[in-house]
Amino acid sequence: MIQEYEPEATRRAASDTESSRASRGWWDRNADEYQNDHGAFLGDDRFVWGPEGLDEAEAGLLGPATELKGRRVLEIGAGAAQCSRWLAAQGAHPVALDLSHRQLQHALRIGTGAEPTGPDGSTGPDGSTGRGPAPGVSGRVELVEADAGALPFRDASFDLACSAYGAIPFVADPVWVLREVRRVLRPGGRWVFSVTHPIRWAFPDEPGPEGLSVGASYFDRTPYVEQDETGRAVYVEHHRTLGDRVRDVAAAGFRLVDLVEPEWPEWNSQEWGGWSPLRGNLIPGTAIFVCVAD
Template identity: 55%
Template sequence: MSSPTPSPHRPATTTPPASPAGSAVDPSTEPSVEPRDDGVDDDQDALEEAGYREVPDADGGRAGRGWWDANAEEYLAEHGDFLGAADLCWCPEGLREADAHLLGDVVGARVLEIGAGAAQCSRWLAGQGAHAVATDVSGGMLAAGRRLDTAAGTSTALVQADARALPFADASFDVAFTAYGAIPFVPDAARVHAEVARVLRPGGRWVFAVTHPVRWAFPDDPGEGGLTATRSYFDRRPYVEIGRSGKVLYAEYHRTLGDHVAELVGAGFVLDRLVEPTWPEGHERTWGGWGPVRGARLPGTAIFVTHLPPGERGQ
């Protein structure tokens, strides 16, 4: 069956098949994909059911690690040319940080990337003079990042970590960001914001890109079929994929714009800008449900640019 998930992450050709708090990756070695402890091999657990339904938070929250471990190579094979080995692309619309400057001046800044995947963004930031650290819950994605480093002759700081339990001291970073990482894949994104607030210095900046919430109401179809709303924008049941074993293989969570703002304010952040990238003329690439047909009519990405007020500490 085709997947209705509104995520730009899932490789469009893929057959759908608690994280460690933080383990540093030695630049001289390749990260290993740690074995799962639930007795079920995601590669062998065939998809049985997909749709919008409630699942236990613990099951949905840990599904991402196994899914990304299993699909890292296919994801990069499909999207690696668009993302580049060292570039900060915010979204399927192709908005690059080199043009958008959403992070501000990063020269000499301590920058934390959440949900970094293969760390293309952090690798680019290091080339701009930032002291970047890339984190991801998936050892498989970080292993791919190390291979990119080897090919490029670079050495990116990689740390395996759950974004809800960052292994860093308070006020360790000047800037934190994620381009579609972590937030859509956990049931408790408020914990992500709280952790980012904790590790940011007062006055620090937090920028994150997610699927535009309005897209949740539309089918995951980049063509004309994706232009008619078929479900409620206010239906917050996650999109999940369940294996024959009953295990949650994949989970993605929806938050309205109001939900995102409430979570940010609750963590002590101030919203400075909400960026809704337009679909560029001549950009013909489709990525899951993202493409020029829908992109001309509906926003596909929301980028929240925020800061922690001076004197404020994470709540």
């Protein structure tokens, strides 16, 4: 009987290349389990900013829903494109981008009217490299398989951009990704992204009482890495302090107009990793940055 190796959790440096490779592999391997565990909470066409359940339909961080019609919107780290599907229902023209082929297959399973595209396809109207809608169906959501650090779109080709826990926590150089987003946004375009709240890095990733005591330095930026028996990273997540995130936003040419820290709602009884009603009522779990491309 072959015993499956359990990845070793550690804190060590991880480059852009190693982080990207680890993310692609991890999400391809774990997409099925992720969608099975969290698909009901995320819904098929709901825009949720994080485990607290803050819904874009109520929050309006991208702007009033009534003003989304006709807007070109880029979703980064789209997963199964639930957020993009909600945007399409408001009349927007979303492009859902993800590094993971398997995640985009789940987007097709749920239904988008489009096929995932890669670097060998034809050029779309926004400059994306890939095929558009599948023949005979209405393409409400375009899917693109690509790295957030090398967006395959023309300059100033989107009105809005968003990311709910996609890409930003998993890249070694977030400023590079933010500058790519800035490049493809039109002047005045809004960019909204959510990440794990930086304070959570000081606490164990446990939803119960054991997760309420500080266990690490908030100021330790060393990445969290899970590696196999050869030392190859299979999962990487990068920590930035709140101040780091604000400086990253400014360095990329954005103006920060709001920082939202969702409170845990009474209706939400679920546990998701380290998130739970117990912890959510005491410390923030998510930070949402609302930015404008000046």
